[in-house]
Amino acid sequence: MESAREASSDAMTTALQATLLRCGTGVGEVRGLRRLTGGATKQTWAFDWVAGGMQQPLILQQSHGQGAPQGGAPKLSATQDAALMVAARAGGVLAPVVRAVLQPQDRLGEGYITEFVTGETLGRRVVRDETFASARALMARQCGEILAAIHRLPTASLPFLQRLSPADELRVYADALAGSGVRHPALAYALRWIEENLPRDWAPVLVHADFRTGNLIVGLDGVRCVLDWEIARIGDAMQDLGVLCMRSWRFGGAGEVGGFGSREDLYAAYEAASGQRVDPRRVRFWEAFSNLKWAIACARRGSSVQADGRQASLELSAVGRRLEEPLWDFLALTHAIREA
Amino acid sequence: MTMFVPDSGRLLQAAVDYLDADLLPALDGYHRFHLRVCVNALRIVARELAQSEALEQSEQQRLERLLGHEGSVADLNSELTDRIAGSDLPLETPDLTEHLRATLRDALAINNPGWIE
Numbered sequence: 001m002e003s004a005r006e007a008s009s010d011a012m013t014t015a016l017q018a019t020l021l022r023c024g025t026g027v028g029e030v031r032g033l034r035r036l037t038g039g040a041t042k043q044t045w046a047f048d049w050v051a052g053g054m055q056q057p058l059i060l061q062q063s064h065g066q067g068a069p070q071g072g073a074p075k076l077s078a079t080q081d082a083a084l085m086v087a088a089r090a091g092g093v094l095a096p097v098v099r100a101v102l103q104p105q106d107r108l109g110e111g112y113i114t115e116f117v118t119g120e121t122l123g124r125r126v127v128r129d130e131t132f133a134s135a136r137a138l139m140a141r142q143c144g145e146i147l148a149a150i151h152r153l154p155t156a157s158l159p160f161l162q163r164l165s166p167a168d169e170l171r172v173y174a175d176a177l178a179g180s181g182v183r184h185p186a187l188a189y190a191l192r193w194i195e196e197n198l199p200r201d202w203a204p205v206l207v208h209a210d211f212r213t214g215n216l217i218v219g220l221d222g223v224r225c226v227l228d229w230e231i232a233r234i235g236d237a238m239q240d241l242g243v244l245c246m247r248s249w250r251f252g253g254a255g256e257v258g259g260f261g262s263r264e265d266l267y268a269a270y271e272a273a274s275g276q277r278v279d280p281r282r283v284r285f286w287e288a289f290s291n292l293k294w295a296i297a298c299a300r301r302g303s304s305v306q307a308d309g310r311q312a313s314l315e316l317s318a319v320g321r322r323l324e325e326p327l328w329d330f331l332a333l334t335h336a337i338r339e340a
Numbered sequence: 341m342t343m344f345v346p347d348s349g350r351l352l353q354a355a356v357d358y359l360d361a362d363l364l365p366a367l368d369g370y371h372r373f374h375l376r377v378c379v380n381a382l383r384i385v386a387r388e389l390a391q392s393e394a395l396e397q398s399e400q401q402r403l404e405r406l407l408g409h410e411g412s413v414a415d416l417n418s419e420l421t422d423r424i425a426g427s428d429l430p431l432e433t434p435d436l437t438e439h440l441r442a443t444l445r446d447a448l449a450i451n452n453p454g455w456i457e
Contacts, residue, residue: 036370185420189436314378318381322452323447325452327440331437
């Protein structure tokens, strides 16, 4: 088993070297390839690219699936994901720098190679470690500014992005739940509540849709990079603010924004940078809806099976048992909205 | 049925304690992360073995009160899901959210007791 892994690791090193050569990076050597922790739906590897006496740390991201079929929940292919990150970077957003997009001849599957960014992504450390105390004080404002920049990005060159109204979002995620076969009274309740409370007004912009603690690389100076762009879409701007406030992504930290900051700071910075008003009620609606989406994702992962019918991986299966967390928070949120 | 000694709960407890106390400190990186997930999963199973029977009984009683007739938990839950989804049961129905909250609280007591503040 161990020797088989080493052999495949050697083959990957060789394949990566050929890929970087193809992309005009010049002659060099791939060293120290290692798999990183995390990522229930994709694999992340780190390695060093050694060329001309210089050593540069790079990241290989291998995604499992293809892009989603039209009409399903948004899921960009690796090529689309990379194109979006290039566009975001061009628009001044701190997205990863793409060095190569994998092609079939690279024999590494779907994915891309990006530059490594030093910092912390683990949610618990970001919201709790003393090291990041001064960073946390800055981050709610930074997030407001970054979200404003994302929402300003032109989308004409990104025709693959789905445009989803709030009602479209409901249809897409209800279908995803039906496909999982999981039936649960609290899920049915949440779907009905969302249907009865769909906002009439919405501002269509490019939304990241997974902008949250855990998907941000954080340094002593705060947010350094925004990761995980693959479920981006054109949707209501308020959605991104709601996702960032979800309790699931606070990792036990203080502060309703991401476990690190206050809504006041987030909203004020967003309004100053975007020139658009924040609608706190709509943010709460999307926070509730994001809890429902996470619950549906838990149901889908928990019910997923491998090609041969066996139960999915331990990591996916364990997420299935997190179903009640967002449903509990959903009921708390809708109760608070009703009382307000 | 044979009365096993130790019973399933205690046998499982001994196995998880070994993984958590002895094996985990010896690992790092990928395997350490996954062993943590594994230990957590086994602790969920242990709590389910100990608590699920009592929790299911109270869930059944609440469901029977809410829907007005007897039935198995599976059948009653299926009916409740259909009636909520089909708009047959208004979201404001008295005791509906209280029932959902009680059921979620009990499930969290098994899956993640730390979630409820």
